[in-house]
Amino acid sequence: MSIRAKICGLSTPEAVSAAVEGGAAYLGFVFFAKSPRNLTPEAAGRLVEPIRGQGVRTVAVTVDPDDVLIDRLMATMKPDLIQVHGKETPARVRQIAERSGAGVIKAFSVSSASDVDQARAFEPVTEQFLFDARPVEGSALPGGTGARFDWTLLDGRRFSRPHFLAGGLDPWNVADAIRVSGAPLVDVSSGVERGPGLKDPALITAFLDAVKRL
Numbered sequence: 001m002s003i004r005a006k007i008c009g010l011s012t013p014e015a016v017s018a019a020v021e022g023g024a025a026y027l028g029f030v031f032f033a034k035s036p037r038n039l040t041p042e043a044a045g046r047l048v049e050p051i052r053g054q055g056v057r058t059v060a061v062t063v064d065p066d067d068v069l070i071d072r073l074m075a076t077m078k079p080d081l082i083q084v085h086g087k088e089t090p091a092r093v094r095q096i097a098e099r100s101g102a103g104v105i106k107a108f109s110v111s112s113a114s115d116v117d118q119a120r121a122f123e124p125v126t127e128q129f130l131f132d133a134r135p136v137e138g139s140a141l142p143g144g145t146g147a148r149f150d151w152t153l154l155d156g157r158r159f160s161r162p163h164f165l166a167g168g169l170d171p172w173n174v175a176d177a178i179r180v181s182g183a184p185l186v187d188v189s190s191g192v193e194r195g196p197g198l199k200d201p202a203l204i205t206a207f208l209d210a211v212k213r214l
Ligand SMILES: O=C(O)c1ccccc1N[C@@H]1O[C@H](COP(=O)(O)O)[C@@H](O)[C@H]1O
Pocket: 008, 009, 028, 030, 032, 035, 036, 037, 061, 062, 063, 085, 132, 141, 142, 143, 144, 145, 146, 147, 166, 167, 168, 169, 187, 188, 189, 190, 191
């Protein structure tokens, strides 16, 4: 099985190196003020500069981004993909894709099968999907909380776009998560941290090793 992994919420050169050396296919950087992983586009640009051209895709993680942020990201970090993790409509996703020239990953908050069904409407405008756990009511963050959803909700589902499983993954449960959900892509943030926003290079390596063993 060839599963590809995204390590999300990176903010130090050490964590970026651990992800690249461990074989991550995607590196995620968060642009959301309430997140402990929040970066400026300029800081993310400095982190990705040394790994450009190494075949790893860079992802800017945003929540209902405005055009000012999209333009600033494309002028500085120049991500391969923009993840939208808010209440974006298909029309807004199309605008973001056209304005940026980058592919868009649309994230969905999942607690039931009907949440997974929402993805269909985004097929024409999205390069990839990401299914994450629905955050608890009142949570300051729409993702990156370590919350899980019922992985069987993805089992047997077919999409015309590759899809990520996200939400509460870690080095110890990722193999089961892939087996149960059948997802071809996995995404992790807090499960490879030693505290909020503090990525642990050893946990990044352990997560990627667990994925490679499949
Ligand atoms: O990580 C964040 O702080 C974040 C902020 C705003 C939107 C999305 C965010 N994270 C996304 O959530 C997944 C799952 O996180 P976790 O593994 O459960 O901690 C993460 O990989 C990002 O794609």
